[in-house]
Amino acid sequence: MQVIAKRPETLTAEPFTYCPGCTHGIATRLIAEAIEEQGLINLMAGVAPVGCAVFAYKFFNFDMAEAAHGRAPAVATGMKRGRPNMHIFTYQGDGDLAAIGTAEIVHAANRGEHISVFFINNAIYGMTGGQMAPTTLAGMKTTTSPYGRNPEDIGYPIRMCELLSSLVAPYYIERVSLLSPGDILRAKKAVNKAIQYNKEERGFTFVELISTCPTNWGFDPDKAREWAKENMLPYYKLGVYRDKGAGVE
Amino acid sequence: MSKILMKGNEAVAEAAIRAGCRLYFAYPITPQSELIEYMAKMMPKVGGTFIQAESEIAAINMVYGAAGVGKRVMTSSSSPGISLKQEGISYMAGAELPAVIVNVQRGGPGLGDIQPAQGDYFQAVKGGGHGDYQLIVLAPSSVQEFADLAADAFDLADKYRNPVMILADGMLGQMMEPVEFKPAKTQEELDALANQHLSWCICPNADGDAKHHHEINSLELDPEILEKKVSKLYEKYAEVEKNEVRYETYNLSDDNEILCVAWGTAARVVKSAINELVAQGKSIGLVRPITCWPYPYEAIASAIGPKVKKVYVFELNSGQMVEDVMIAVNGKVPVDFWGKLGGIVFTPADIQAKLEACF
Amino acid sequence: MPRVTVDPFYCKGCGLCIIACPKKILRFSEDINDKGYHYAECFNQEDCTACRLCYITCPDVAITIEK
Numbered sequence A: 001m002q003v004i005a006k007r008p009e010t011l012t013a014e015p016f017t018y019c020p021g022c023t024h025g026i027a028t029r030l031i032a033e034a035i036e037e038q039g040l041i042n043l044m045a046g047v048a049p050v051g052c053a054v055f056a057y058k059f060f061n062f063d064m065a066e067a068a069h070g071r072a073p074a075v076a077t078g079m080k081r082g083r084p085n086m087h088i089f090t091y092q093g094d095g096d097l098a099a100i101g102t103a104e105i106v107h108a109a110n111r112g113e114h115i116s117v118f119f120i121n122n123a124i125y126g127m128t129g130g131q132m133a134p135t136t137l138a139g140m141k142t143t144t145s146p147y148g149r150n151p152e153d154i155g156y157p158i159r160m161c162e163l164l165s166s167l168v169a170p171y172y173i174e175r176v177s178l179l180s181p182g183d184i185l186r187a188k189k190a191v192n193k194a195i196q197y198n199k200e201e202r203g204f205t206f207v208e209l210i211s212t213c214p215t216n217w218g219f220d221p222d223k224a225r226e227w228a229k230e231n232m233l234p235y236y237k238l239g240v241y242r243d244k245g246a247g248v249e
Numbered sequence B: 001m002s003k004i005l006m007k008g009n010e011a012v013a014e015a016a017i018r019a020g021c022r023l024y025f026a027y028p029i030t031p032q033s034e035l036i037e038y039m040a041k042m043m044p045k046v047g048g049t050f051i052q053a054e055s056e057i058a059a060i061n062m063v064y065g066a067a068g069v070g071k072r073v074m075t076s077s078s079s080p081g082i083s084l085k086q087e088g089i090s091y092m093a094g095a096e097l098p099a100v101i102v103n104v105q106r107g108g109p110g111l112g113d114i115q116p117a118q119g120d121y122f123q124a125v126k127g128g129g130h131g132d133y134q135l136i137v138l139a140p141s142s143v144q145e146f147a148d149l150a151a152d153a154f155d156l157a158d159k160y161r162n163p164v165m166i167l168a169d170g171m172l173g174q175m176m177e178p179v180e181f182k183p184a185k186t187q188e189e190l191d192a193l194a195n196q197h198l199s200w201c202i203c204p205n206a207d208g209d210a211k212h213h214h215e216i217n218s219l220e221l222d223p224e225i226l227e228k229k230v231s232k233l234y235e236k237y238a239e240v241e242k243n244e245v246r247y248e249t250y251n252l253s254d255d256n257e258i259l260c261v262a263w264g265t266a267a268r269v270v271k272s273a274i275n276e277l278v279a280q281g282k283s284i285g286l287v288r289p290i291t292c293w294p295y296p297y298e299a300i301a302s303a304i305g306p307k308v309k310k311v312y313v314f315e316l317n318s319g320q321m322v323e324d325v326m327i328a329v330n331g332k333v334p335v336d337f338w339g340k341l342g343g344i345v346f347t348p349a350d351i352q353a354k355l356e357a358c359f
Numbered sequence C: 001m002p003r004v005t006v007d008p009f010y011c012k013g014c015g016l017c018i019i020a021c022p023k024k025i026l027r028f029s030e031d032i033n034d035k036g037y038h039y040a041e042c043f044n045q046e047d048c049t050a051c052r053l054c055y056i057t058c059p060d061v062a063i064t065i066e067k
């Protein structure tokens, strides 16, 4: 008998600290698998965010840096410039990347830093207990938008793939979801492509993963996936926004 | 090597490059802009990295990343920009990352003005960022010393795995003086520097060691473990206090009737005033802290000669270092303070008048 | 014959693998693990096709599949 699916070598034995059924874990695994498949375990380093993935530095079985909230793209820039022969990625939530760290992500993308950014969009601040994120949908109730997000007052949810696609430098930008096995397989391809481009030093790569937060949305894990399909996907359109390697500009 | 006439801002940049710094990240601000401009010009010529970051916050986090991969790295700014860097400085102290931060101070608070000041002493020495930590703080008072301290700052940062701040001011940054540089590091020395931190920094797992897993991190949710980690930091700081205190004494003698304490640009002016008064037959000594942290408490205490009536502190602020002087003097003699605000630098005549009034 | 194993150490009993399995051969165990979760288990290895859907869906990388 042969093992055809198991924990990749690029993960430590440490169990994830995510809630049961939270798709953060799938994103974490896909990144680990891509790094293993590209044979990069000894040359890779990641930057963990402040958010539910704050312990990502314990999960990945290679060198990791913890960054201050939102600053991962700047930290990754310093790491990549300091050791250009290494390959660097960041793992960031939507509060981390699209609120407090907006300047850092926009400018790292604009410089075309040779890093990969994995952006977990769950429309909420998970770690701090379900507050409104810049990606929270219009009308969506959170602990800090108890009457529903009112776009007239606080603005519409930010679409980061679209925003970053207005920049010239980024090499690859795609939005995928983690809401069914099929979606996960498509997400796996996107994550693999980002890591492959990273390995080939093509430029800045960005994958947004539509994810769930069963705990703060108040649904069971399966219902959370259905809710995201119905409510998030119409606003956050899946697809390739930029792929210079495939002629998508 | 012969002396070159240079602005302090350029001299510190040149000295950093000679010390093996090949990564520099910063954001423009007066009165330190010559520094960032010098780096923009020179880094490409030595195969180094220069990035004009989108903000001081981004710059200090790039420094965090570059220090995390074990390389000599520097950033610089002036007061308002240094405020923005405090988040990153606290994280670097927590993660024990070596790096050099230059503050070419200007008048504050807020946007203040762009004239020389010393109002960031508390911020540099007593905290600045959140949590329990210490920066090593070096205060030059000439262009030559500004350059010399740059090289020393990198060595101290590497030795103690701690961020080091050079606390200068707009006067030192803008002023031109002759400087003699230490020779630049040889390729061999540069290679050694690039490899000195491989036991802990983020680096390729060259021999595929299954246990290789380096973390750059300041997070620890277990209070007992965090307490241990912070206590270890303070053991390290105690070592720094034991080994690295630096100061200059000037005209100290048992005849001193007044002992002055001043740092940086203020100390230069005080020295001129002392020279005048010594020529008139008065006896006044000076202690000039070069390390603002670790602070030369003992040096000041033992400089209080038998005839000293008063310790007089002069600063370009509302009275910040004077608190450390009071700790050092510990009530033995009265401590007086005089300072100028708003980015105004007092003149030797101002100081002379203050000192004459003591006799 | 393929074999699917769930490691109770990692499993958080979220049930996503149970939903994903086209053969419906996964269920919650009677036992609980150290964290108090009824972990998933396979009650009919014979029907497993090694399609990997359970592995792909599992957020806690608790599943190993052999063939």
Ligand SMILES: Cc1ncc(C[n+]2csc(CCOP(=O)(O)OP(=O)(O)O)c2C)c(N)n1
Residues within 6 Å of the ligand: A050, A051, A052, A053, A069, A092, A093, A094, A095, A096, A097, A120, A122, A124, A125, A126, A127, A128, A133
């Ligand atoms: C400077 C700073 N501000 C606020 C916080 C508190 N904080 C921790 S995580 C977080 C939000 C995380 O949300 P998100 O990035 O969406 O990630 P998720 O937890 O949903 O994965 C906040 C506000 C912090 N750690 N640092």
Ligand code: SF4
Residues within 6 Å of the ligand: A017, A018, A019, A022, A023, A024, A052, A122, A126, A127, A212, A213, A214, A215, A216
């Ligand atoms: S709080 Fe939400 S996002 Fe965070 S781990 Fe739990 S379910 Fe996932």
Ligand code: SF4
Residues within 6 Å of the ligand: C004, C020, C021, C022, C023, C024, C025, C026, C042, C047, C048, C049, C050, C051, C052, C053, C054, C055, C065
């Ligand atoms: S491999 Fe397929 S058939 Fe086998 S248990 Fe998993 S999902 Fe079911």
Ligand code: SF4
Residues within 6 Å of the ligand: A021, C006, C010, C011, C012, C013, C014, C015, C016, C017, C018, C039, C040, C057, C058, C059, C060, C061, C062, C063
């Ligand atoms: S998907 Fe994973 S964690 Fe969830 S019940 Fe199945 S094995 Fe357990």
